[in-house]
Amino acid sequence: MESFSLFLKVAFRNMLKYKRRTILVMLIIFVIAFLVLVYSGFISGMFDDVMRNSFYESSHGKIYYKGFYEKKEIFPLELSIRDYQSVVREIKSLYPSCVLVPEINVPTTFTYSSKTVNGLLTGSPIYIDGSLVDKYKLIKDKMIEGDLPNAGERGLVISSKMAKSLGVKVGDRVIILTTDVYGSFNAVEVEVKGIYKSPKNEGIVDLASAQNLLGLEGGATEILVYLPSHHETKKFSDAVGEVLKKYNLEFFDWKEILGIIAMTLDLTWVFNLVLYLIIGSIAVVGIMNSVLLSIFDRIRDVGTLRAIGMKRSEVFGMFIFEFGLQGVLASLVGVVLGGVVLYILSIYGVPLPAEYESYVGEFGISLVLKPALKFTDVLFSFLLGVGISVLSTIYPLMVIRKITVRELLSF
Structure with missing residues (x-):
């Protein structure tokens, strides 16, 4: 001292x-x-x-039908998850803390009046158990006109770039065209509920409309997985491994999805x-x-x-x-x-x-x-x-x- x-x-x-x-x-x-x-x-x-x-955007991981992820650039609809509700139900019983969001992602053509624009369409419930999915919280923050469809409501939100290209505003009805799971040409008409700021040509529609468009009733191209922490991906994968094997599915964590x-x-x-x-x-x-x-x-x-x-x-x-x-x-x-x-x-x-x-x-x-x-x-x-x-x-x-x-x- x-x-x-x-x-x-x-x-x-x-x-x-x-x-x-x-x-x-x-x-x-x-x-x-x-x-x-x-x-x-x-x-x-x-x-x-x-x-x-x-x-928020990519989730902590995604579940695909086996083989889909490797071919995702060509959107192989024949490798979609056909009965996602059964998958979700069984996974939730094993891992109750996870949030599972079925989605459909597919390239489509958006048509309004005499104008057409090619872009990516995402079909999603947007709300799960009454709560807005994390991914769409980001979209909601970017809304410049209108709003997201309410839970269970039919509707479309599109990017500001696409809205400008098509010349549409909230309340207009847009026709979406693409090839369905059977190889046939199909179309649905949906009302524009909102416009969000984005430099990409893309749109988000309710899951039911996307399923009707693609002939995938009860199906999805992927299931987003949100966990309490991004450190739980290995624990989740181990816990639900048997369910994934049963339905011929595979899980990719956020590191594999985000890549670079x-x-x-x-x-x-x-x-x-x-x-x-x-x-x-x-x-x-x-x-x-x-x-x-x-x-x-x-x-x-x-x-x-x-x-x-x-x-x-x-x-x-x-x-x-x-x-x-x-x-x-x-x-x-x-x-x-x-x-x-x-x-x-x-x-x-x-x-x-x-x-x-x-x-x-x-x-x-x-x-x-x-x-x-x-x-x-x-x-x-x-x-x-x-x-x-x-x-x-x-x-x-x-x-x-x-x-x-x-x-x-x-x-």
Whole structure:
């Protein structure tokens, strides 16, 4: 306790005595802690945004009839799930916490008046047990006219791009044409209930209308699986394996579905680690020179302390404590100010130019970036600043370690 009190008094005395070098070192550490926290906050925010939107849109996994997924680019309707209700019922009995959403996805032609547009049609119940499916919460947020059909209601919502191409508005009736499961040409006429913002030609219709269009009464091309956590996909797959085998189905988790996006998310931490190592190395080298000069300014004091019996380890500990204290104070201020900035930006966000929508949308990133303020990011930024300040003393102390007491006193 006495040593700590002594180190603390000496540290503050030296920090005040050598104000210029102290301010320089603390300023560098403050900037690093501040910038690393803000950067980490934006990365965490984008990561959460991508994960949330990806899981909402693509779910935690999908169930297909065996062979469908490999051929999904050609939409093999003959490999559809014919009795999805039985599948859902049996899976729910084994895994009650999951939410299962039957869907039909198929390329179609949308016709209104004399205009036609090719696009992707999704047939979905939209509501499950009276609750809006997560996927369609995103669509609801993008509605610019009208609304989604109510539970059990027939109706169509289309993208803003398609609405513009067809020249339709809410209340108009659109004819949807495609080839059904039997190879025949079929069509249904559906009322437009809403228009949502999207740069793609696509539409969403109630499941019954899609089934009638394709001759898939009681069937679906896939079943979306929503779980309490994305970490439960393996547990879910193991639990319902026998049911899947019984109906000749297969389950693909979110990593398999998202592909390159999932791979990018997995590699994000590697990129960040390399970046932090580079930042830390540059900072250590930058601060090291100031630390070395600061120690040599006090070289005679070091010699005096050694001459009166203080051990080399105690002298070194005193310097490490002093610069570590500078790191603690500077990092603390850096993470506090960085936290305030992140908190404000997490409320208001940082809007991106509208022309970036088609690019960021592919990765599930919103046009308004909202950083996340997480304790782990705050702690990491704080420890990084302290670690840099401590590591920067190692080389200077190794230099004076080789100098004898007599040489120290002769400086």
